[in-house]
Amino acid sequence: MSDTMKWIPAEVDADVPSVARIYxxxxxxxxxxxxxxxxxxxxxxxxxxxxxxxxRNRAFLRRVVQFMVEAGVRQFLDLGSGIPTAGNVHEIAQQAAPGSRVVYVDYEGVAVAHSKLLLAENENAAVVQADVTRPDDVLGAEETRRLIDFSQPVGLLAITIGHYLPPASDPAGVFGRYRDAVARGSYLALTHLTDDFTSLHGDEIVETMKSTQNNVFPRTREQVLELFGDFDLVEPGLVTTSRWHPDYGVAPAVDPEEDGLYAGVALKP
Structure with missing residues (x-):
């Protein structure tokens, strides 16, 4: 198999669109x-x-990882990590704090295959192929147990994954299981599609995505806040992606609704 084809697993159906590949x-x-x-x-x-x-969502991820590293976090669990592109979590974290450990989690074949290629020579980063709605599979995976010390603070990253969890999967319960697994001083960062914004054509997006492998379920501000549980939101609270600790010299979206996603970071007290 040529190098250009190693990231295409035999079991992947290339005819069915995937959110990881769309992103x-x-x-x-x-x-x-x-x-x-x-x-x-x-x-x-x-x-x-x-x-x-x-x-803007990707830029939020970069700022979040930098924020967590500055707060002393040295291990990250990236739920629904998708296909690695420039500015991956391990690149950001390990550049800022060499030796930082990262576990990526995704179930999409191309995302996992390409992650394995990218991380082949990085002993402090790995990918787990698992469904994030089955927390025990993720938390108990061999690579997770090898790289993550759950007695120490963890950076939980749930960037654009919550809105792919159907109500039947009990999103609040799923997030609660991950929150319970991490030590005090851990952080949870998430972004989530909402239908609160009039500028976002949520119903049409939901309908369009029905022909992919991943349906979407926008949620209200109150429903998104529930995913943080009893963690304490750090300033500026639950905002939108470009409104959370915007880069110096980089202006946020003119209208916050243009960001399309709620975004926030919370600390386990």
């Missing part, structure tokens, strides 16, 4: 197929600023 395409990546690009174009027709939403 990769919107961020300018190359690990996607024609159906993924076609679906991204449909989303762009529905929500013309969807690529900006994706980029």
């Amino acid at each position: 990769d395409y919107l961020l300018g990546g190359s690990h996607n197929f024609a159906p993924d690009r076609a679906m991204a174009d449909k989303l762009l027709a529905v929500q013309p600023n969807v690529a900006d939403i994706a980029r």
Whole structure:
């Protein structure tokens, strides 16, 4: 198998669009197929600023990891990590604090295969193929147990994963299981699609995504806040992606609703 094909597992159905590959395409990546690009174009027709939403979300992730490293966190569990692109969690964390440990979690075949290639020579980072709605599978995985010391603070990253969890999977319970597993001093960062914003065509996005491997379930501000449980939100609280600790010299979106996602970070007291 050629190097260019190693990231395409035999069991992957390239004809069915995947959110991980759609997101990769919107961020300018190359690990996607024609159906993924076609679906991204449909989303762009529905929500013309969807690529900006994706980029601001990715920038939020970078700022969050930097924030957690500065707070002393040296191990990260990235739930629903997707396909690695520039500015991965391990790159950010290990550059700021060499030796930082990162476990990526995803169930999409291309995301996992490419992550394995990328991390082959990095002993402090690994990927676990698992469904995040089965926390025991994630927390008990061999690579998780090898790299994560749950007696020490952990950076839990749930970036754009919550809105893919259907109500039947009990999202609040799933997030609660992960919160319970980590030590005091840990942080939870998440972003989540909402239908609170009038500028976001939530119903059309939901309908469009039904033809992919991943349906979406936008939630209200109150429902998103429930995912933090009894963790303490750090300033500025639950805002939107570009409003959370914006980069110096980089202006947030003119209208917060243009970010499309709620975003926040909370500390386990």
